[in-house]
Amino acid sequence: MPAAITIEKLTKSYKGLLALDNLDLKVESGTVYGYLGPNGAGKTTTIKILTSLIKPTSGKAYFFDQDVTKEPETALINVGAVVETPEFYNYMTPNEILSYFGKLRGLKNPEIEDNSSRCLKLVGLDNWKKKRIATFSRGMKQRLALAQALLHDPQILILDEPTIGLDPRGMVEVREIFRSLKKEGKTIFMSSHLIREVQEICDSVALIDKGRLILSNTVESLFEKSDSVDIEMKLVKPPPPEQIALVKRMGGIESLTQVDPTTLRISYKGSFDDVVLLLKRIVNQDLKIYSFKTLQGDLEAVYMKMIRESVR
Ligand SMILES: Nc1ncnc2c1ncn2[C@@H]1O[C@H](COP(=O)(O)OP(=O)(O)OP(=O)(O)O)[C@@H](O)[C@H]1O
Ligand SMILES: [Mg+2]
Missing domain, CATH: 3.30.70.100 (Alpha-Beta Plaits)
Structure with missing residues (x-):
């Protein structure tokens, strides 16, 4: 079976600034993968290329054996994503938002209803599904974004700093969600600045800086380095x-x-x-x-x- 995500010689330059520099990375299916790096390292750029929001200057990125830089629609069928702090229309409710995204994803109405209610329960917004988003805190919008990413039950989740804006309890809850998704065999690729969080829930990590890979390894082996x-x-x-x-x-x-x-x-x-x-x-x-x-x-x-x- 091919890796869930394969990044090959990925390069992105913004008018001379090299945001990604020949990046290679492999995420095996079923792993929770932490993507670390200081501000400006190129994490969001990688995630935007993976989700086809921007095109790379050169290089390739695959989900299983589908190249997202060539065939984004097919490659992204099995992918759910949250990129940067999500914004939703304030006058809409979670039910309406998820119904809208469900239709975009090509789901049928009964499926949308079932999946929406399951996902909203999972992220703890069950009691808010008919409330206007205008009244939501940042953490609640973050949860809604996660529900939207999970709506079509994708195999792969791509998350850019998924617990940003959550209070400590919210963080613990979201980590629990990730653990149960991992048990279902899903692959999670998440950027984070919270090293302890990564240490707690990820199997593997990659560290990048200035668009280059500095290390990638299992979390376990990183700890065994010195005697x-x-x-x-x-x-x-x-x-x-x-x-x-x-x-x-x-x-x-x-x-x-x-x-x-x-x-x-x-x-x-x-x-x-x-x-x-x-x-x-x-x-x-x-x-x-x-x-x-x-x-x-x-x-x-x-x-x-x-x-x-x-x-x-
Ligand atoms: N649209 C853009 N135009 C020009 N430069 C950009 C653009 N987007 C990102 N960059 C630059 O590319 C580099 C990588 O940015 P990126 O947002 O990928 O970093 P990051 O690792 O996500 O950082 P952070 O931890 O702060 O979110 C930075 O130097 C940034 O200034
Ligand atoms: Mg970023």
């Missing part, structure tokens, strides 16, 4: 220098920096079991610790490192 652990400890009061010296001499400590008077950063070589022992020994030193966390396995750290390296 040393970064630990951050916060203390109630600044520790005396002799105590710091004692900690420094403990086995496995590769480096210790005092980030500020009450924060210590430790690079420690050892397994997570060893970390437990280290914590015990440090507590025995009578250091007043109120927070102790390992930073390894943190996508944020990987992300910052990759971006820094790409700048060089």
Whole structure:
């Protein structure tokens, strides 16, 4: 089976500005794929090409084996998308909006009714389906956009920052929706700035910067990179220098920096079991610790490192 999404040497220039530069990417069917990168990296540009809102300067993009740059209508039959903050006509209701999109998608009336009510339930707008959108918050419009993307039960979902504008509870709910869609075997390709969110729900990630791919990998393998652990400890009061010296001499400590008077950063070589022992020994030193966390396995750290390296 071909990959759900295949991007080949995709290039887009806007009057001399290279927004995408020979980008290659593959998203296997059934995966939740996080698309990361700093502002202006080219995420939305990629998504607009995938959804045929703009044409690439060169290169190809396939859904399964259909080239969206050549035959957008056929290629996009199995795709639902939310691109940028959605705007709807204020005087319409969710039911009317979905009926309109359903007709555009070529669905028949009974199917539109069934699917609308299922999708609105899924995104938590069940009680709002007959209310005018004029009264909706940004988060509610975001949910409606998601319902519209899901209306024809597509195999592939393309989402540009799907949880932007949602409150924390809304974010958790949308993540739950993604998990259940994944269980149904759907492929989700989503751009995001929320690294923790990506870490939580995605199987794989790609990181781009200045239109170029910096890395793509499974989320799991990104965490297994190093055999040393970064630990951050916060203390109630600044520790005396002799105590710091004692900690420094403990086995496995590769480096210790005092980030500020009450924060210590430790690079420690050892397994997570060893970390437990280290914590015990440090507590025995009578250091007043109120927070102790390992930073390894943190996508944020990987992300910052990759971006820094790409700048060089
Ligand atoms: N219509 C346009 N005309 C000219 N330049 C554009 C246009 N759209 C995007 N760009 C430029 O292309 C680059 C990539 O923009 P894009 O919107 O794809 O970034 P992004 O990764 O989505 O960023 P963000 O995280 O801020 O949403 C940027 O330098 C942007 O200024
Ligand atoms: Mg964008």
